[in-house]
Amino acid sequence: MTSLVEVRDLWYAYPALPGVGAQWVLRGVSLQLRAGEVVGLLGASGAGKSTLALALNGSVPQSTGGQVRGEVLIEGLDSKRRPVAELAMRVGIVFQDPEVQFLQTTVEAEVAFGPENLGLPVSEIEQRVTWALGAVGLGEFRSRAPAHLSGGEKQRVAIAAILAMRPRILVLDEPTASLDPRGKLEVLEVIRALRPDHTILLITQESEAVAELADRVLVLDHGQIVMEGDPNRVFGEVERLARLGLRPPEIRELAHCLNRELGVPAFDFSDVEQAVEALGQAAVA
Amino acid sequence: MILAPRLEAIDLWFAYEAERPALRGADLVVEPGEFLALVGQNGSGKSTLAKHLNGLLRPVGGRVRLNGEDISGVATGQLARQVGYVFQNPDHQLFSPSVEQELGLGPRYFGLPAAEVEERVQRGLERFGLRSIAQRGPGTLSFGLRRIVSIAAVATLQPPVFILDEPTTGLDWGSASHLMDHFAELHAQGHSVILITHDMRLVARYASRVVVLSEGRVVGRGSPQEVFRHRELLQAARLQPPRIVELVERLVISGMEIEGLTVEAACRSFLTRYRLKHG
Amino acid sequence: MVEFYQPGESWVHRADPRVKLAFVASSILLLFLLQHPLIFVSAVLGLIGLYRSAGLPASRIWRVGRAVLPVGFLLAVLRAILYPAGTALIAFGPVQITGGGLAQGATLGLRLLGMALIIFLWLFTTESQSIVRGVVKLGVPYPWGLAIGLALRFIPTIRESYDTIVQAQRARGLDLDRTRGLGRVRALLPGLIALMVSSLRASENLARALEARAFGAPGVRRSTLVDIAFRPVDWLFLLLIGLGAAAILLFYLRFGIGADPIRLFP
Structure with missing residues (x-):
């Protein structure tokens, strides 16, 4: 498998603020995203997750300034040198708050904005807008005003606006953090549907979602990747995650709690189905 | 022990825009010293309702009573002594050049003597672990810290009632549970806490009562247990109970005697039964 | 809004x-x-x-x-x-x-x-995008036109932020009913500063959002889906x-x- 994204020993510090020295936000991050993978990125607040996301389309450091060391290659292109606009066609970033990323007053114009910036012919833009809105299930919403949509719908428009640029890599930076439970479900549903055609980096605090969607999990702590592996293994380390300020899926926590109290590793289930079966068996045993 | 006031909102109507009322006859009672969760989808009127409890918004119809007295004639600046409000976005509530001064702002607005202000500030810095950044400008801090400062700055007002508007959004679980444990402690001392949140795990763990809003009206109320069991209500308000509640329900259906809304409670409940079986 | x-x-x-x-x-x-x-x-x-x-x-x-x-x-x-x-x-x-x-x-x-x-x-x-299209057609460079559109788009948001900021001050005990004239201006000053800081932060986010949508791609002649x-x-x-x-x-x-x-x- 080929790496679409290759980050090698990346260090980054934002420009120093008055009264505060420059601090490394990323401290030697290395990672690869292989074609077709869904990778979950977890980390406590301030761990450097959003900074890492912005480093993938070159906004960090090209627009933010500051000090940088190491390398970020997007499909072989150096993200420090190529224009952000060029990288944006390859890496699409969706931000946490859909409100602040809206630039237009209709859904259609919002989704068309990116392709327009690429100077695509009108027929191509039209096609992409239709396709992208269809992909997030909002085909009927073209002439609506984004401000009047529900939280989940807003975030789906934001995703469509990025999809319309046809990036192969999607970076979703806490896309569900400010949504109500149903909005979260809607957005996760969309992410699930995008999976077959995209390489996805899903940054989130929602370990439940990561456990269900991700092929691989990375945990960032104080600018360093401290855990990496398949979700099953990473979420099994309940105590370590807790020390890092993260919450494993509740079902895993339950298994951990039972094992701890019993003093033996009696249970190893990771979803509701497995838990029902295992606990049912234990109860009749 | 703090004696919190009884708050009562009766048939509240309110509209930011005449064409779209945000509250359509909402009723709410907050008993002294209760930990109440206010839930419902984005735009259901949670914040709008809560902002009536300390007079930030005044209803176009209906009344708000504090210990039985109508608050319509009482200035918000006065009500702030009774009801503290932590807003959703920390950046909308940080006004001072340093964290230390930020914590003292409210007590100074109250006109407290300098020594008292100083004491409250010092206690707040200690309590919320902000000592090492006391001289930093709040604007230069990370989102997580700005949030903590915004909460600490309301805590120094020592109001009997706290309204927390999505206080954990953008925080990791470690910081979030640390923060909520702090409010659980205040609740134990007699403070009322009104928690607006989408996080049903917080509701399950901390709230003693839940009020569900939808389209500007209260559509359900009860213990977290009762609300999580109420399928149609959850559907109507677009809510989802925590995964552990789902599991416990499945186990109960399969004939097990298990209960609990949190991992800890379910774990204890199961072990009691499991150990019984093994004699 | x-x-x-x-x-x-x-x-x-x-x-x-x-x-x-x-x-x-x-x-x-x-x-x-x-x-x-x-x-x-x-x-x-x-x-x-x-x-x-x-x-x-x-x-x-x-x-x-x-x-x-x-x-x-x-x-x-x-x-x-x-x-x-x-x-x-x-x-x-x-x-x-x-x-x-x-x-x-x-x-x-x-x-x-x-x-x-x-x-x-x-x-x-x-619609603000229609205003933008209009002025761009009249010869105003697109980035300027977009700036007008964004200003219109964000004026209500900024207004809303300001309302919330003043609410937050009052919720902390600021009694605006008792201050008049210059005292009132002085009382609102911290709120205005907070508004500036939060608007700056919002504009940073906005800049990132624009970049993520390939705004200002070098050497590209921008096209428009809906022409007037x-x-x-x-x-x-x-x-x-x-x-x-x-x-x-x-x-x-x-x-x-x-x-x-x-x-x-x-």
Whole structure:
């Protein structure tokens, strides 16, 4: 498998603020995203997750300034040198708050904005807008005003606006953090549907979602990747995650709690189905 | 022990825009010293309702009573002594050049003597672990810290009632549970806490009562247990109970005697039964 | 959120943004030229007719009126008192209220109201992206046009933030009812600073969002999905606006009609 994204020993510090020295936000991050993978990125607040996301389309450091060391290659292109606009066609970033990323007053114009910036012919833009809105299930919403949509719908428009640029890599930076439970479900549903055609980096605090969607999990702590592996293994380390300020899926926590109290590793289930079966068996045993 | 006031909102109507009322006859009672969760989808009127409890918004119809007295004639600046409000976005509530001064702002607005202000500030810095950044400008801090400062700055007002508007959004679980444990402690001392949140795990763990809003009206109320069991209500308000509640329900259906809304409670409940079986 | 644009399908909504811009520019120019209050009264009535014809609810007209009238009224009174003209109708010591002063005051107040009604009619019936397309077609570079659009898009957001910030101050015990004048300004200052800081932060986020959408891609000629083009009726509107403005201008320049605040016809 080929790496679409290759980050090698990346260090980054934002420009120093008055009264505060420059601090490394990323401290030697290395990672690869292989074609077709869904990778979950977890980390406590301030761990450097959003900074890492912005480093993938070159906004960090090209627009933010500051000090940088190491390398970020997007499909072989150096993200420090190529224009952000060029990288944006390859890496699409969706931000946490859909409100602040809206630039237009209709859904259609919002989704068309990116392709327009690429100077695509009108027929191509039209096609992409239709396709992208269809992909997030909002085909009927073209002439609506984004401000009047529900939280989940807003975030789906934001995703469509990025999809319309046809990036192969999607970076979703806490896309569900400010949504109500149903909005979260809607957005996760969309992410699930995008999976077959995209390489996805899903940054989130929602370990439940990561456990269900991700092929691989990375945990960032104080600018360093401290855990990496398949979700099953990473979420099994309940105590370590807790020390890092993260919450494993509740079902895993339950298994951990039972094992701890019993003093033996009696249970190893990771979803509701497995838990029902295992606990049912234990109860009749 | 703090004696919190009884708050009562009766048939509240309110509209930011005449064409779209945000509250359509909402009723709410907050008993002294209760930990109440206010839930419902984005735009259901949670914040709008809560902002009536300390007079930030005044209803176009209906009344708000504090210990039985109508608050319509009482200035918000006065009500702030009774009801503290932590807003959703920390950046909308940080006004001072340093964290230390930020914590003292409210007590100074109250006109407290300098020594008292100083004491409250010092206690707040200690309590919320902000000592090492006391001289930093709040604007230069990370989102997580700005949030903590915004909460600490309301805590120094020592109001009997706290309204927390999505206080954990953008925080990791470690910081979030640390923060909520702090409010659980205040609740134990007699403070009322009104928690607006989408996080049903917080509701399950901390709230003693839940009020569900939808389209500007209260559509359900009860213990977290009762609300999580109420399928149609959850559907109507677009809510989802925590995964552990789902599991416990499945186990109960399969004939097990298990209960609990949190991992800890379910774990204890199961072990009691499991150990019984093994004699 | 309270936005400017009110979706609708009226003929005002559908008119080309450039036509509307021509109307805004020429009518504001005429409002500055003309002096007689009766002209302004009829202009305001005409504008109210336009609002109704555009399907805008009375509450919208009232909102504009409520925002402008206090200032307009104050200006009118000040003008009437400070610049007396002609014989006094009423006099309190040195303060004289004259017919001329009253007429000039009324003109000033009504001019402000008229201008506000014109500008808001434009904003209420034109989507910000349509305004952007219009000005870009008129030769304004796209980034400037986008800046106008974004300003319009974010004014309500900033307004909302400011309301929340003041609420947050009051929730911390600031008693605005007890502070007046300079004290009030001083009391609100921390809030204004908070607004600046949060707006700066929002603009940082906005910049990242623009980049993520390939804004400013080097060497690319931007395309537009929805282009605007004059329909025959837009040419007609433009012609009517031109003829109307020319006629009023002619009467004004040639015969001095409306040039005096007191006598409509010289």
